[in-house]
Amino acid sequence: MAGPVLEMRSIVKTFPGVKALSDVTLTVQQGEVHAICGENGAGKSTLMKVLSGVHPHGTYEGEILFEGEVCGFKDIRASEQRGIVIIHQELALVPYLSLAENIFLGNEHAKGGLIDWRETLKHASELLRRVGLSDHPETRVADIGVGKQQLVEIAKALSKKVKLLILDEPTAALNDEDSGKLLELILELKKQGITSIIISHKLNEIRKVADSVTIIRDGKSIETLDVKAAETTEDRIISGMVGRDLDNRFPERTPHEAEADAAPALEIRNWTVNHPIDQQRKVVDDVSISVRRGEIVGIAGLMGAGRTELAMSVFGRTYGRYAGGTVLKDGTEIRTRHVAEAVEHGIAYVTEDRKHYGLNLIDTINRNISLTALDKVAKRGVVDEHEERKVAERFRKSMNIKAPTVFEPVGKLSGGNQQKVVLSKWIFAGPDVLILDEPTRGIDVGAKYEIYTVIDQLAAEGKAVVFISSELPELLGMCDRIYTMAAGRLTGEFSRAEATQESLMRQMTKDKEVTR
Amino acid sequence: MSTDVTAKTPAPAPPGKTGEGTGGGLLQLVLDGLRRNMRQYGMLLALGLIVALFAVWTDGDLLLPRNVSNLVLQNSYVLILAIGMMLVIIAGHIDLSVGSVTAFVGAFAAVLTVQQGVSWPVAVVLCLLVGAAAGAAQGFFIAYLGIPSFIVTLAGMLVFRGATEILLEGQTLGPLPDGLQKIGNGFLPEAGPETNYHNITLLLGLVLIVFVVLQEFRDRKRQQEFSLDVVPLNLFLLKIVSIVAAALVVTMLLASYKGAPIILLILGALVVGYGYLMRNAVFGRHIYAIGGNLPAAKLSGVKDKKVTFLVFLNMGVLAALAGLVVAARLNAAGPKAGLNFELEAIASAFIGGASMSGGVGTVLGAIIGGLVLGVLNNGMNLLGVGSDWQQVIKGLALLAAVGFDVWNKRKSGS
Numbered sequence: 001m002a003g004p005v006l007e008m009r010s011i012v013k014t015f016p017g018v019k020a021l022s023d024v025t026l027t028v029q030q031g032e033v034h035a036i037c038g039e040n041g042a043g044k045s046t047l048m049k050v051l052s053g054v055h056p057h058g059t060y061e062g063e064i065l066f067e068g069e070v071c072g073f074k075d076i077r078a079s080e081q082r083g084i085v086i087i088h089q090e091l092a093l094v095p096y097l098s099l100a101e102n103i104f105l106g107n108e109h110a111k112g113g114l115i116d117w118r119e120t121l122k123h124a125s126e127l128l129r130r131v132g133l134s135d136h137p138e139t140r141v142a143d144i145g146v147g148k149q150q151l152v153e154i155a156k157a158l159s160k161k162v163k164l165l166i167l168d169e170p171t172a173a174l175n176d177e178d179s180g181k182l183l184e185l186i187l188e189l190k191k192q193g194i195t196s197i198i199i200s201h202k203l204n205e206i207r208k209v210a211d212s213v214t215i216i217r218d219g220k221s222i223e224t225l226d227v228k229a230a231e232t233t234e235d236r237i238i239s240g241m242v243g244r245d246l247d248n249r250f251p252e253r254t255p256h257e258a259e260a261d262a263a264p265a266l267e268i269r270n271w272t273v274n275h276p277i278d279q280q281r282k283v284v285d286d287v288s289i290s291v292r293r294g295e296i297v298g299i300a301g302l303m304g305a306g307r308t309e310l311a312m313s314v315f316g317r318t319y320g321r322y323a324g325g326t327v328l329k330d331g332t333e334i335r336t337r338h339v340a341e342a343v344e345h346g347i348a349y350v351t352e353d354r355k356h357y358g359l360n361l362i363d364t365i366n367r368n369i370s371l372t373a374l375d376k377v378a379k380r381g382v383v384d385e386h387e388e389r390k391v392a393e394r395f396r397k398s399m400n401i402k403a404p405t406v407f408e409p410v411g412k413l414s415g416g417n418q419q420k421v422v423l424s425k426w427i428f429a430g431p432d433v434l435i436l437d438e439p440t441r442g443i444d445v446g447a448k449y450e451i452y453t454v455i456d457q458l459a460a461e462g463k464a465v466v467f468i469s470s471e472l473p474e475l476l477g478m479c480d481r482i483y484t485m486a487a488g489r490l491t492g493e494f495s496r497a498e499a500t501q502e503s504l505m506r507q508m509t510k511d512k513e514v515t516r
Numbered sequence: 517m518s519t520d521v522t523a524k525t526p527a528p529a530p531p532g533k534t535g536e537g538t539g540g541g542l543l544q545l546v547l548d549g550l551r552r553n554m555r556q557y558g559m560l561l562a563l564g565l566i567v568a569l570f571a572v573w574t575d576g577d578l579l580l581p582r583n584v585s586n587l588v589l590q591n592s593y594v595l596i597l598a599i600g601m602m603l604v605i606i607a608g609h610i611d612l613s614v615g616s617v618t619a620f621v622g623a624f625a626a627v628l629t630v631q632q633g634v635s636w637p638v639a640v641v642l643c644l645l646v647g648a649a650a651g652a653a654q655g656f657f658i659a660y661l662g663i664p665s666f667i668v669t670l671a672g673m674l675v676f677r678g679a680t681e682i683l684l685e686g687q688t689l690g691p692l693p694d695g696l697q698k699i700g701n702g703f704l705p706e707a708g709p710e711t712n713y714h715n716i717t718l719l720l721g722l723v724l725i726v727f728v729v730l731q732e733f734r735d736r737k738r739q740q741e742f743s744l745d746v747v748p749l750n751l752f753l754l755k756i757v758s759i760v761a762a763a764l765v766v767t768m769l770l771a772s773y774k775g776a777p778i779i780l781l782i783l784g785a786l787v788v789g790y791g792y793l794m795r796n797a798v799f800g801r802h803i804y805a806i807g808g809n810l811p812a813a814k815l816s817g818v819k820d821k822k823v824t825f826l827v828f829l830n831m832g833v834l835a836a837l838a839g840l841v842v843a844a845r846l847n848a849a850g851p852k853a854g855l856n857f858e859l860e861a862i863a864s865a866f867i868g869g870a871s872m873s874g875g876v877g878t879v880l881g882a883i884i885g886g887l888v889l890g891v892l893n894n895g896m897n898l899l900g901v902g903s904d905w906q907q908v909i910k911g912l913a914l915l916a917a918v919g920f921d922v923w924n925k926r927k928s929g930s
Contacts, residue, residue, distance in 0.1 A: 318815060339817040349815065357815050360808035362875050371805055372816040374798045383796045386738050425816070 004065075005030040005195050006051075006164060011062035013046055013055060020046045021060070022219040028164070033186060033196045035206040035227070038216035039241055039444030044199050047216065048166050052086040053079040066164070083163030087153045087170065093141045100124035100137035103156045127155040131185055147178025154185065165189065166197045169442075171205060176302055183209045201442070203234040215240040238445060249445075250477035251453045253296075263331030264290035265464035266347065266433040271325030273306075273313040283320055284310045285488040291433065291464040296455065298479035299468045300504050306488035307468045308352055311435045315349035316342045329433075343372060348431035350422055352438035352468070354415075358422040361411030365403060366392035368410050368421055373429040395424035400450060416447025423454060434458060435466040440474065452478060472501045484508045558924070559868060559884045559917065566888060570895030577898050578891075581773035584766070589701065589845065591890035592779040593618070593838040595883055597861035598868070599790050600834035602882035605865050606794075607827045608807040608874030609658065609665035613672030614835045614861055617650050618854035620676040621839030626689035626849035629696060636695040644836045650676065651832015652825070659824035673858070681851045690848025700844030702778040713768070714775030721767025725760055732756055779841060786834075791879040803827060808875030863910070864889055867917040888913065 006028040013021040021043045028034045038044050049055045051064065057072030064071050066082055073079040076086075093102050100120050109119040124137035131151040135144060141152065150170060157165055167186070171179040186196050186209050200206055206213055207227060215222045215237065222240055225232045238249075273284040284306045291297040301307045312319035314327055316339030326333050329345050336342040342349075351357040359368050370377050370388045377388040392406035399420040403413060410421055419439060426434060436455065440448045455478060459465050469475050475482050482499050484492040484507035492507030570578045577583060597614050604611045621643045628639040650672070657668045691697075708715040732755070739746045746752070770776050794800035805813040806820045814820050838857070843849045868885025870877035892913060896906045 315815075316817075339815060340819065343817045351815060356809070357811045360805055360812055360875065362808050363804060367801065367804070371801065371813070371818070374801055378798050381798050382792075383798060383801060385796065 003030060004028060005067060007063075007065040008047070008051065009063040009065070011047065011050055011060055011064075013043075013050055013060040020219055021050070024062075024216060024219070024221045026214055026221060027224070028195060028197060029212070031190060031193055031195055032211040033190055033198060033209050035210035035213040036197060036199045036216060037201075037203075037206065037213055037237055037241055039446060042216045042241075042444075043219040044216055045168060048086055048168060048197070048199065051079070052076055052084055052166065054086075080160050083161055084166070085157040085160055085162040085164070086166040087150075087157060087168065089169045091146075091149050091153055093149055093152060095142035096140060098138045098140055099128065099133075099135060099144075099152055099155075102141055102152060103127060103137075103159050105156075107159065123159070124155075127158050128152075130158060131155045132181065145178070147174045147181065150174060150178070150182055151185065154189075162194060164195045164197065166199075168199045169201065170198065171200070171202060179205070201444075203237055206237070207234070213237060217241060241445060249449065249473070251449070251456045253456055253478065262292065264328070265293045265330060266291050266466070267328040267331075268310075268314055269326045269328065271310060271314065271327075272323040273309055273320040274323045276320045279321055282323070283488050284313065287325075287485070287488075287490045289466075289483055289490065291466050293432070293462045293464050294459050295481065296459050296465040296467055296479045298475035298482035299466065299485060300470075300472060300475055300482055301468075301485035301508055302470070304487065305485040305508065307485055308437055309488075310485075311349055311437055311466070311468060314342070315339065315347060315435065318349075343429060343431070346430070346432035347435070348372075348426040348429055348433070349435045350426050350437060350439060352441060354418050354422045358425075359410045359418060362409055364407045365396070365401065365410055365413075365421055366406040369395055369406075369425045369428055372425055376428070376430075391428060392424075395421075395428065399424050399454065414443075414447075416443035416450075419443055419447070419451060420454075423451065427454075427458070431463070433464045433466070435468070437468045438470065439467070440469070440471070448474075472504055475499075475504070476501065558920070559881065559888065562917070563884055563888050563891065566891050566895070570891060570898070574895065574898045578895055579769070581769050583894070583898070584769045585773045585777060587890060587894045588770075588777050588780050588783075590894060591886060592700075592777075592783055593841045593845075594857065594860045594864060594890065595783055595886040596786065596834050596838045596841065597857055598864035598882040598886040599786055599879055600831040601858075601861040602865045602868070602870060602877050602879055603790070603794070603803060603827050604665075604831050605862075605870040606807045606874060606877045607803050607824060608810065609824070609827070610862065611654075611665065611669045611672075611828065611831050612858050613650075613654060613669040613676055614831065614838070615854040615857035615859075616673045616676035616680065617647060617832060617835040618839040618842060618857050619680040619849075619851070620650070620683070621647050621836040622843035622849040622853050623680045623683045623689065623851075625696065625840055625843050626692060627683055629693050630689050630691075636693045639696070640699075640840060643840055644833055647832040647834075647836020647839070648829055649832070651829040651835070654832070655825040655828030658828060659821040665828075680853075684849065684851050686851055688848050688850040690846075692844060692847055692849075696840070697844050697847055698778060699782075700779065700841050700846075703774040704776050704778065704781070706775065713771040714773075715771075717771040717775040718767060720776060721763060721771070725763050725767075728759060728763070729756055732759075782837075787879060787883055794879055799823070799826070804875055806874075860889060861886075863914045867914055869921070885917075888917070 004027045006026070008024065008026040011021050011024045011026075012019070024043065024047055026036075026047070036044050036047070046055070050060050053073030053075045056074045064073075066084065071079075071082065073082075073084075079086075094105065097105070103124050104120055109116045109123065121137050128135065128137060128151075131154050133148060133151050133155070135148065141149060144152075154165070165186075170182055174182065183205060186198065189196065198206070198210065210227045212224055213227050213232070214224045217240070225237070225240070267288075267290040269288045271284055271287045272282060275281040275283050287306075287310055289297070289299070299307045299310075309319050313322060314336060317337055318339060327336050328334065329347075334341075334345045336345065336347065355361060360371070366388055369392050370383070374383060377384050377391060389406060395401065396403065396406055401413070401417050401420045401424070403417065410418055413421065423439065439455070440451055443451070452474075455465060455467065467475065467479055476496075476499055479499075480496055482494045482496075482504060483490060484494070484504055486508055492504070494503065567578065597618070601611060601614065624646055625639050625643045628634040628642060629636055634642070654665075654668050654672050657663045658665045704714070704716050704720070706714060706716060732752075736746055736752060747755075770780075794803065802813070802818045802820075802823045805816065805818050806823055810820060839854065842853055846853070864885035865877065865882050866872075866885065867888055868877065868881030868883070870881070889910060892910055893906065896909065901909075
């Protein structure tokens with residue numbers, strides 16, 4: 001290692017009324033992969049925006065040294081010219097332009113304002129090869145998967161002669177296979193001398209690729225750890241992030257004793273769903289599952305396993321084309337062809353994508369909570385605003401939603417608090433069965449624990465909970481039973497005692513090739 | 517971008533919570549309130565400023581009782597359309613056909629009453645039904661067939677304009693029966709002893725003021741019963757006093773001329789009714805929900821298609837009402853009636869705080885926006901500004917209002 005390539009010294013960044021960064025110091029060595037860890041709201045993204053010039057020089061205090069020189073970037077362009085490229089969580093690709101066009105967007109190979117297509121395509125395919133993509137550079141971005149799109153972003157960064165690559169939660173939307181590829185690419189780039197900063201919630205990833213990790217908490221840099229050192233365990237990193245020892249990541253649960261004779265609260269039989277466009281393809285294939293009152297049942301699966309598709313098609317046919325199967329509630333067959341029907345029968349689906357499918361971000365907390373069950377706070381079609389506010393206040397307290405008032409727009413809340421609002425909304429609807437789809441995705445450790453507690457409470461109150469998650473430890477810690485799915489089919493069922501990460505993963509990867 | 521940042525700051529130090537008694541006193545509270553509702557109060561202030569400016573420039577002519585009365589009559593149709601347009605825009609759509617529907621219904625009314633001899637109350641009902649049908653037809657294409665509202669209503673704009681000319685055979689048709697004319701030109705009847713004021717109008721104004729004040733107090737009391745935070749007493753009283761003062765001034769102005777125009781009563785009922793609908797009715801909430809985030813609304817069980825359909829049906833009815841008012845006021849229906857009305861209604865809604873992406877806006881905002889345009893119109897007419905320059909100025913006003921909003925949002929970083 002040849003000394004630090006980047007030093008950020010005592011960075012302070014204030015927004016009106018809030019101090020986002022109060023004192024952050026970050027030192028990144030030449031040629032290393034440096035992870036940044038911290039709860040949501042700790043200031044990781046703000047720090048990277050300061051570094052990349054999104055927050056221009058002069059709007060923050062402190063000093064940035066890049067390659068030994070003091071830098072003050074006035075915009076992203078300035079930082080990119082120095083070879084600092086940031087890839088945001090939400091990809092910045094234009095879906096209907098080709099890979100090549102995207103790679104050189106804003107940086108085109110052109111002569112006199114006209115694009116030199118030969119040079120563009122040649123250079124693009126070189127870059128694509130470097131990131132391990134064999135797709136033709138004229139393919140449209142919309143036609144490749146999210147995993148590949150992420151790689152295209154990196155190719156784009158490479159085209160800018162990147163020296164320091166910043167990746168903000170690069171694997172958040174990727175399945176395990178694509179994540180693995182991406183992480184390997186980061187290691188490969190490291191060999192080529194490119195330094196990377198990776199922001200991630202996934203501690204196992206950090207252990208896999210990073211050389212060192214800086215932990216940020218409440219706008220301050222807490223410590224930098226050597227990942228390769230033996231004492232840097234996941235628990236060690238977590239305790240640094242939350243500032244306390246996390247002896248128990250899940251609330252204590254008394255496993256539910258299934259009452260064998262009572263009919264399950266929800267039973268799905270032989271459910272089959274076809275892809276909405278490619279109708280020959282079965283996205284969910286003959287799946288039967290059941291959940292009893294007071295029980296938490298997990299569904300494990302990799303991306304593309306069909307878990308969300310199963311849940312959404314049962315919940316008012318909001319995904320794909322129904323191709324067969326029945327739903328039973330407490331032993332009697334019910335129809336759930338519309339969302340309203342499903343809700344009427346006491347089913348709630350809490351989406352994995354709260355921003356797009358869960359909340360009206362421009363509206364207030366109280367109005368979001370009441371939306372699904374407006375009738376409960378309304379008389380003859382007229383909403384009682386006082387009653388509505390009271391309900392919202394109750395949830396704000398019981399769910400510990402951090403907001404000054406319930407009239408705060410939901411879009412201003414942090415991810416964890418938004419998730420609490422979505423949960424409140426569906427708990428207020430008073431369902432018997434809750435289908436929770438990745439309820440802890442993208443939220444910090446502290447908020448996760450709170451959400452687990454809520455889920456546990458719901459089960460204790462006698463509600464049936466279906467818990468879809470990609471995080472196996474979470475399923476193992478919370479569920480009474482776990483189903484596994486792969487490529488649209490049910491591949492296994494485990495009791496709490498039988499299930500281990502290894503046994504689940506074996507079933508989750510089973511049959512993947514056979515069904516195609 | 518900065519939304520993102522605020523979203524990620526932990527446990528925001530309660531900034532706006534000055535609480536009762538603490539903080540910098542009444543002025544501070546008022547300013548805080550203003551800042552939080554910049555859009556609405558900003559436009560109200562702008563309206564006040566425009567009124568004051570024109571009052572000075574016209575040597576007070578703007579505020580003469582006769583002119584205030586005129587102002588209401590002249591702008592009633594835009595305000596009616598603006599209410600409906602606000603709903604459409606909140607739902608995330610647009611309606612370009614309202615001007616043509618207005619003309620078509622006016623023509624239909626004239627044909628019924630003048631050519632066919634249908635009695636005017638029957639004609640009014642039939643016209644509103646025709647408007648509803650026009651709205652429903654467009655709503656059907658938009659909601660159930662998924663054709664973008666811009667396209668459907670652009671088609672509607674052409675279709676109904678053409679249909680108007682067919683119906684009238686290119687001629688202007690009039691005069692209309694007296695009863696119908698009253699909708700556009702009439703005033704409340706007078707009763708009681710001879711004072712210098714219009715008694716019924718005074719009475720009506722007083723009843724209204726008492727009602728509003730009682731309502732405000734009841735609301736406050738209920739909030740306290742639920743032990744919810746209420747605005748401090750002094751601020752609350754200030755609000756009451758301002759409302760009473762404003763209502764009193766308008767009442768006196770109208771009462772010292774011919775009294776309240778009938779159309780003002782209709783308009784008042786619409787504002788109160790639709791304001792209530794949008795704020796308190798389940799249906800209103802569903803409109804905000806589908807405009808704010810359609811997929812989320814769907815997954816919450818909102819019947820988005822039905823809501824969209826009804827919003828356009830409603831727009832059709834209001835366009836019909838506007839058509840009747842316009843025909844009544846001109847005492848004739850012509851093929852060029854209602855020209856560019858859709859643009860005025862849309863401008864009113866955006867000046868009044870609507871958002872291009874839907875989900876935002878209030879009925880009161882639409883009215884304020886409409887009044888800003890109306891006062892500009894009226895004031896410039898009094899000053900003798902030509903219609904060429906009037907259009908330029910109104911266009912710039914729209915740009916300035918929305919530009920100010922964008923700038924203000926960026927500055928406050930939300």
